[in-house]
Amino acid sequence: MLAAFYVTYFVFASFSFNVAQQQQQPLQYVDGYRSSCKFHQAGTFNLIISAPHGGSLMPTDVPDRTQGGCRRSGSYCTWRYDDKCFDGQRCTATTVQDYLSGEFAENVAEELNSKHGLKPFVVIGKWSRKKVDFNREINEATLNHPEAISAYQSYHTNLQYAIDQVKQQYGNGLLIDIHGQGVGNFTMVGYLLDSDLLNRDDLQSTLGTITSIEQICSLSNRTECIRGQTSFGTILETNELGIAYPSMAHPKPGNGTFFEGGYITRNYILKINAIQTELPYDIRAGPYKRVNAMKYARALIDYMTVNTILLKNSKSTM
Ligand SMILES: [Zn+2]
Numbered sequence: 001m002l003a004a005f006y007v008t009y010f011v012f013a014s015f016s017f018n019v020a021q022q023q024q025q026p027l028q029y030v031d032g033y034r035s036s037c038k039f040h041q042a043g044t045f046n047l048i049i050s051a052p053h054g055g056s057l058m059p060t061d062v063p064d065r066t067q068g069g070c071r072r073s074g075s076y077c078t079w080r081y082d083d084k085c086f087d088g089q090r091c092t093a094t095t096v097q098d099y100l101s102g103e104f105a106e107n108v109a110e111e112l113n114s115k116h117g118l119k120p121f122v123v124i125g126k127w128s129r130k131k132v133d134f135n136r137e138i139n140e141a142t143l144n145h146p147e148a149i150s151a152y153q154s155y156h157t158n159l160q161y162a163i164d165q166v167k168q169q170y171g172n173g174l175l176i177d178i179h180g181q182g183v184g185n186f187t188m189v190g191y192l193l194d195s196d197l198l199n200r201d202d203l204q205s206t207l208g209t210i211t212s213i214e215q216i217c218s219l220s221n222r223t224e225c226i227r228g229q230t231s232f233g234t235i236l237e238t239n240e241l242g243i244a245y246p247s248m249a250h251p252k253p254g255n256g257t258f259f260e261g262g263y264i265t266r267n268y269i270l271k272i273n274a275i276q277t278e279l280p281y282d283i284r285a286g287p288y289k290r291v292n293a294m295k296y297a298r299a300l301i302d303y304m305t306v307n308t309i310l311l312k313n314s315k316s317t318m
Pocket residue numbers: 053098179180
């Protein structure tokens with residue numbers, strides 16, 4: 001009897017120890033096609049973190065995206081790497097890196113894991129945007145180069161897999177796409193509403209445009225979910241992450257450049273809520289970047305909690 005007790009106790013104790021130990025372990029990443037991206041698919045709650053523009057790897061056999069594509073008439077671009085374009089004009093492809101945005105995303109994921117016992121699904125770009133742009137439609141993204149296409153497919157297949165996992169396990173969730181911008185010292189929160197729409201006094205007049213968080217907005221109303229107390233911008237500000245547009249304190253972005261969300265934010269919203277955040281240099285790369293990642297992780301949990309969309313696997317603890 002006593003032996004049985006000890007065996008039971010030992011099994012229980014070692015199980016508890018294993019759970020505690022598992023929480024301490026950093027997230028394990030798997031490399032995608034030729035290290036074009038890396039991913040973590042063993043998520044334990046319904047959050048997916050994406051960071052497409054932080055990569056710096058420059059595979060030499062893939063041509064730079066600045067060299068290809070041709071516009072011969074109108075607005076149509078061929079987006080072919082092998083188009084010599086003697087009789088047209090080169091198209092402009094954006095190739096600037098969102099410096100340290102991938103590292104910031106990884107730090108946020110690690111904070112969620114180690115401090116909160118919640119493992120997100122994560123996909124992070126490793127190839128430079130000069131070689132592939134994971135946040136554009138496939139032609140502009142890859143210039144139709146076979147290696148760039150494989151890299152692009154690796155990123156999006158993993159994103160799609162993560163979304164399917166979240167749908168299957170939890171029914172719904174949130175995809176957060178992390179970027180960096182050099183426009184100003186504030187964060188732009190993108191829900192697919194451009195600055196003209198956000199600058200309106202009454203957001204009810206924008207209902208003709210679909211947002212990337214329709215499911216969350218259905219819980220309240222458009223003004224509340226975009227710039228109210230429960231909006232992500234307000235919650236970023238509450239967590240001391242500087243100024244965010246749109247938010248309660250800073251509802252309108254004004255006339256400057258505003259990024260309302262790109263291909264990733266737009267492409268998956270029939271399946272999942274999506275938000276793009278464009279973070280300033282100070283937040284993602286300045287001396288307090290680690291503290292900011294901690295605050296950003298907290299903001300994500302606050303946001304999902306207050307909007308009652310946070311769902312976790314029964315196997316995750318805390
Ligand atoms: Zn970006």
